[in-house]
Amino acid sequence: MQIMTPDIGVDKATVAEILVSVGDTVAVDDSLVLLESDKASVEVPSTAAGVVKSISVALGDEVHEGTVLIELEAEGAAPAAEAPKAEAAPAPQPEASSVEPAPAQQAAPTSASAVVDVQVPDIGVEKATVAEILVKVGDAVAVDDSLVLLESDKASVEVPSTVAGTIEAIEIQAGDSVKEGVVILKVKTAGTAPAAEAPKAEAASASASVKTEAASQAAPVQTGAMEIAVPDLGVDKAAVAEILVAVGDTVEKDQSIVVVESDKATVEVPSTAAGVIKAIHVTLGQNVSEGIALVTIEGQAPAQVAVTAAAEAPKAEVKAQPASAAVQPAAEPVQQQGADKLTKAQNEANAKVYAGPAVRKLARELGVVLSDVKASGAHARVMKEDLKAYVKTRLSAPQSAPAASSAVQSAGLPKLPDFTAFGGTEEKVLTRLQQVSIPQLSLNNFIPQVTQFDLADITELEAWRNDLKGGFKKDGISLTIMAFIIKAVSHLLKEEREFAGHLSDDGKSVLLRNEIHMGIAVATPDGLTVPVLRNPDQKTIKQIAVELGVMGQKARDKKLSPKDLQGANFTISSLGAIGGTAFTPLVNWPQVAILGISPATMQPVWNGQGFEPKLMLPLTLSYDHRVINGADAARFTNKLTKLLSDIRSLLL
Template sequence: MQITTPDIGVDKAIVAEILVKVGDTIAVDDSIVLLESDKASVEVPSTSAGVVKSILINQGDEVSEGTVLIELQAEDDANAVETQQAGAADKTSENTPTSLPDDEILQEVASYQPSTAASQSAAPAANAGASATVEVQVPDIGVEKALVGEILVQVGDEVEVDQSIVVVESDKATVEVPSTVAGTVEAIQIKEGDTVKEGVVLLTVKTAGAAPAAQPAAAPQTEQVSAPAAPEAKAENVAPAPSAPAGDMEVKVPDLGVDKAAVAEILVQVGDKVEKDQSIIVVESDKATVEVPSTVVGTIKAIHVELGQSVSEGVALITVEVEGQAASAPTPAAKAEAPLPKAAPAPAAVATKAEAAAVPAVHSADKLTKEQNAANAKVYAGPAVRKLARELGVVLSDVKASGPHARLMKEDLFAYVKNRLTAPQAAPTPAAVAAPAGLPKLPSFDAFGGVEEKALSRLQQVSIPQLSLNNYIPQVTQFDAADITELEAWRNELKGNFKKEGISLTIMAFIIKAVAYLLKEEREFAGHLADDGKSVLLRKEIHMGIAVATPDGLTVPVLRNPDQKSIKQIAVELGELGQKARDKKLTPKDLQGANFTISSLGAIGGTAFTPLVNWPQVAILGISPATMQPVWNGESFDPRLMLPLSLSYDHRVINGADAARFTNKLTKLLKDIRTLLI
């Protein structure tokens, strides 16, 4: 069992002290490692009890969430190994596979070398019989306890790696627990209604291997050829090791800051070698396009997602054979096992595809109405059933459940689809698709020359639901103009020295600083309307979204605490965020938490525009290109550089007079930036 770095609130931390050593017996919540960041020192507790088997980090190492810290052996497993080694000289062929709870104990017993000839001949015989039994335990499911809602397998069933075996339920979610090994179910240790937690044994699986076939040959040869028998038996015992999960790691979807995102591009192939932090998948949400990096170094063994698939945090993207951990070459036994797990599900897969192809109209969950999505959320169904429903284009709330506790089963979906196929096609689907926009279906343009269809970019497609929220905001725009003649002259004086340092000093850096200063006074403009509509939630910090144009569309990375930074710091971070956005290198944290946004047309052109408030924010500032204009000074006209401002705001929170006062203050700050120092 591996203990990994939990969410410590920062991207990276340094290992300041290792509080345990190999061989130590530790309990749950015992501190194992001390981590330090620029914010705090944190002692990481163990999530399980047992004996420290190995320490996988060193003092001074840099770690992040999910980094493996130590490898732990459960106390029961450790006792089993000690008993096995102590009695190795007295072992006989009567030993059963159940004496070895998992592959790790098997490998330790196989590597044990007794000094007597009698024990040398007995150990291989014991290992040959015990090499096939593995316990499947409850993984980390994000909660302390959960109830067993459904057991999906029976004793004697053949299971594959990642096949769902048990459904567990908590007050937060329903989770299908997958098998970590392939083989035959020997025993089920739990029953429906049991309360389980991480580490609890669910069932024991007998893995398919060559050990049983080797036993008949080993019996008659024990007396005649005792010397070669030991290496042969040992080679057979090592066979399960390559299929063990020690050398394979899954790279999963990190926290994206949104419930789900679509796979826009797969940057690697099976067989490719990947480095740590190398981008492997591009995902798109309504906020941005994000490249997901690999967390390990190794060779890609499998890719678990497809283009267009919706994914969320924790979904496995790829399986990587980690360098230095995988076996050098698979044994014949391992090769023989490979095709067996894939043969079983073939009929079901074919049936699913055939039935899916027969559905007259398929629509994704994103195209459902708000009412349908709300109804679906209340349906009791597992992730696998929900995925199948999306593939078949079925609204879950329309299907009658037949499972225990009104649980929706796969059979219910198939029955519903077949029933639909036999009924007349009343075409309710187009109405459901048109409902979110509230617009009627497009007419035919065939009589007027026809049309040519051009697909929106993925970023544009996933932005539509977020932009549609603006229909519910009573938005008003306040226009003004700021005299930035002196400010521009000062910027021109400074930009030469900034350029020598590789920093691009734009007028935007000064605007951000001025707006951040003003938001400290006018806090409502950086607040949020409460859900009940009776109060305004005033944020304690300022995090400013800066709209950046990219080839795929508009994205809005977030500049943190600009009120606490100098003009130079803001300019540096602006350049970094803009480049990351254009290179698709923005992380989920780069896009979260903004409470005010600035959108600039820059050098693109135009005189003014009405930016849309980005819910749940209540205000957004639009900046148009500055132009030289004649301004009356009381006696004559002076040429002044005027910057157009467009402040859009949610009228439920901000009054027109407040908006006018805000832009007026901003024009004064920009006219004389020295006001910030007073």
């Protein structure tokens, strides 16, 4: 028998990998070929058990629905007979009336245990893409638990389970294109009562939907101002996630005007008339329910403005509603809900981020701005795992994070002027690392900072380093002058403990740390990061050199953990050989001091009788003047220059 390309939701796809060879024995559902399009990667399963007789495609071939992929010689009649039965089962579906449930939602025969096929319900569009699979094999699910997130160009929809049981098999993959009737997964259930209840509710809602549509079509046509109201969304209330029109806009019939969002679906509400928007009656974040006026339109439309959600919202999620549901006189803003921890502005920002309803709901409950979360899904889609990883990182971050956020708000600059008249602008988005650094850097506005400059004679130290670096290089170790500077500074910090301390919250004392943990600024393609070197005072020059190399590589490879960035009580920032003569580094709160290192240069130095060429290293010590006085800073840099000019003094 021939195994052909199924309907994969695109016109054509490329053969990316052939997973079997001639002579292989395959079972039903074993993957045969991996196909790739610009939308998804799909493994094509075998529809029968048997032996691979021939392979009709090659790597790189473009195939479409119906293209022969594999020639299979069936092992026996039984497996081959099962597949047609399974395919034939949904066949009676076209004969069902428009208000009857899909075959997947009908009750299975009464038995102690049964496997029920859960199919794609009528989602109001011809096909949709599987954006996220919310369960895995072995999971226990209840009736109405969300199983799969589907997306079309109009809505994101979570498909609920019609039965309670255990996931037996998942028949689709993320990125697959599916349509009504396609089997999503198989659920093993011990009882069939829940499966029988869901069709009743859906049949009732579908019947009501048909009646509403008939009433709408039969209504007379009127002109003038009319209100477009919230249609039956299948839920008690939903939040306004986005307003797609403005007063004065001209809209066509069926054009989307508002995006509303519930726990189960994100739905674009269409206009039931063509005309001009005269007024908008809702705001972002507002909770609305069926019958609430959204906008007023001047134009021509059916007098009956109640709209069914059949074209936008999935019928599978519509629940039976009382026929005489009362219209709420007003809606409360979403911020008043106990679970919502976001401001109106933050909800507005979240509406612009590509994410599913479940992710948006979780973000509201956790108080997360989705634009801060790094997206890993297709087309920059934020997944649940991304949100959880972001929250985990924030929870393990230093406790100063909330203070940083409030500091930025209170010290905010005015908005930029309009540069249109001066040639305009081009936007270059900051890297994620740069963006998250802004709150921490802004804290420097609250530190009365002074910078002390000095020069260290490192002529002999550099000569010694050159003698040593050959041997270090044989061991794969890069010996830089930074290793010696770190050792000298850590030695000095044991004497001058205030420089590695912290100003107390009440401003009445200095908290002296018992250990030295030194932050070392590292430049990466994404921006500056500061990993922490632990207890350098207890390590040799060689150990420090090894850890510097490891730390720098981890920073550039983006493999630093949150723990690698925490706990520093002094920082060193070096420009290395990049250039410049001096700079004033910013104190990294809650620290009180930071040392800047600029490139060393040969300079003439007076020895009392004449000038000698000396390799001089510029040092800049920035410090919090509330904790450290100018005399203290001058004494610190003076001691450091002596240590660097004769490193042997560390042994005394």
